[in-house]
Amino acid sequence: MAEDRRIRKTRRALRDALVALVLERGFTALSVEDITQRADVARATFYSHFRDKDELFARVTRDLLDELDERLRPAMAETAVGFTGRPVLEMLRHARQERDLYRIVLRGEGDGKPLRMFTEACARVAAEEFRGRSERNDVKPRIDADLLARVWVGEQVSVLQWWVEHETPPLPAEEVVRMLLDFALHGRYWATGFDRPE
Amino acid sequence: MAEDRRIRKTRRALRDALVALVLERGFTALSVEDITQRADVARATFYSHFRDKDELFARVTRDLLDELDERLRPAMAETAVGFTGRPVLEMLRHARQERDLYRIVLRGEGDGKPLRMFTEACARVAAEEFRGRSERNDVKPRIDADLLARVWVGEQVSVLQWWVEHETPPLPAEEVVRMLLDFALHGRYWATGFDRPE
DNA sequence: TGCGTTACCGAACAACCTGTCTGGAAACAT
DNA sequence: ATGTTTCCAGACAGGTTGTTCGGTAACGCA
Known part of the structure; x- marks a missing residue:
């Protein structure tokens, strides 16, 4: 049971979006929506992977x-x-x-x-x-x-x-x-x- | 026109509340209300002194x-x-x-x-x-x-x-x-x- | 002491963010 | 081809933010 390709893709997208946005605006200034929007991922999906920004x-x-x-x-x-x-x-x-x-x-x-x-x-x-x-x-x-x-x-x-x-x-x-x-x-x-x- | 005693008092109270609370729970976890409550100051008063937590x-x-x-x-x-x-x-x-x-x-x-x-x-x-x-x-x-x-x-x-x-x-x-x-x-x-x- | 000024309070406001939960569509591994 | 898993869009209550208001109380100064 290898890991689902979809999971890798969204995790990667979220990671990249986080790094880019924190660099631009700082961590605290970001909302979860900012991140998911940049990553082109639904907000609900974010919460199925991580509890919050910090995680x-x-x-x-x-x-x-x-x-x-x-x-x-x-x-x-x-x-x-x-x-x-x-x-x-x-x-x-x-x-x-x-x-x-x-x-x-x-x-x-x-x-x-x-x-x-x-x-x-x-x-x-x-x-x-x-x-x-x-x-x-x-x-x-x-x-x-x-x-x-x-x-x-x-x-x-x-x-x-x-x-x-x-x-x-x-x-x-x-x-x-x-x-x-x-x-x-x-x-x-x-x-x-x-x-x-x- | 020396500085009003009230101002010194509330600024000092807010300062102390901030330090104590950040130590306890961390900066991001705090709301402005948490701070004003601990300082025993009205929330509106906070905003007449500072733009936000960061300031x-x-x-x-x-x-x-x-x-x-x-x-x-x-x-x-x-x-x-x-x-x-x-x-x-x-x-x-x-x-x-x-x-x-x-x-x-x-x-x-x-x-x-x-x-x-x-x-x-x-x-x-x-x-x-x-x-x-x-x-x-x-x-x-x-x-x-x-x-x-x-x-x-x-x-x-x-x-x-x-x-x-x-x-x-x-x-x-x-x-x-x-x-x-x-x-x-x-x-x-x-x-x-x-x-x-x- | 009294007077004009200034800071504080409490409440209310819209706008936003959070975290959770749906049912249905789409992509997946085999 | 099929059963499973992930993704999506939308809605939800609860909390936070920053601003505004009129009334009250403390202030500095004469």
Whole structure:
């Protein structure tokens, strides 16, 4: 019993309509009718798939995260330092591909719920990686792994926001990764161009 | 013609009601009536002050930022490295004082608009400081000042979120500042406990 | 203290949105 | 070809929004 083609079609249409409209007008400003109209779907049909706007957005976000996870997993093996390296590159590529969706999620549309899903997913992966790394090499971290993961993700997210909000990538993905690597290794102070004090 | 006491009272009541209710139920879930009821104010009165929920939230956020700016300005002089130091300490104190409001803003309530106001205000101040510093000392930054500011703010915000969401401060403000200073100087990799590679 | 001004209240209004439920038409898998 | 499932159009009550009104009470100021 494969999935009905009609279902795939309407779900896809609703997803695309949501992303496009949120980008144009913002999540709260949308009515369900706006979405169904753009998707060319009856309003009643919407409610046979999702309880409300939020559930649709949450579902779309979850799918994105699953997809991201899929792409991150094989890249984790060959990561460079701490966490920054191949995985981040893969994430940037993913973001370029799903640019509009990344934009609305990272903007905090939907009262920041999708963004929280995103950051928490990333933080979970990062914290795990940190812990595993520490154990394997028998090194005691100077800072709580969860807090460290949060900081890392925060940096990540703000760079992603910056990158994805420019019409044309202001820096190739590889350059961004290299920059983040520099931050991780030398700190932000290094970036100011000053020599490290004392 | 000093400002009418009645106006101050209702504005204050609406502000407090908004903050409390958003914390409890989230911004989108609220109706204007919910807010006016909690504030013990007539619904019609609400609309004589604000166009809608969003304007109230935006106004509350703006007031917060003005207050923050007030406190940051005198602290800027004695800043430590890059930007991290007294200003950050002052911000943490401000956040402890206005904890609930900080929480809802940092959560991205209101489709992330207040959060954007916050981050952009911080980024503007930081970028300015970076540029001024570079010019005064005639040092060429290795990284674009705006991007650097964004990264700094991202780190800042994520730590603030972490700090302010704990019922009781998980770390005294002074410790947090010291930690951020370490990040700025040695990088995140340092925090993992590993020695710097090569 | 009294007076003119101004903000608040409560109620009512149309317009819109929400979520649910129909019966019938159309597309589906096999 | 057939039985099943999804889609559609329309209607429904209940709630929300933003505006308007006249009456009442609190205000600043002289």
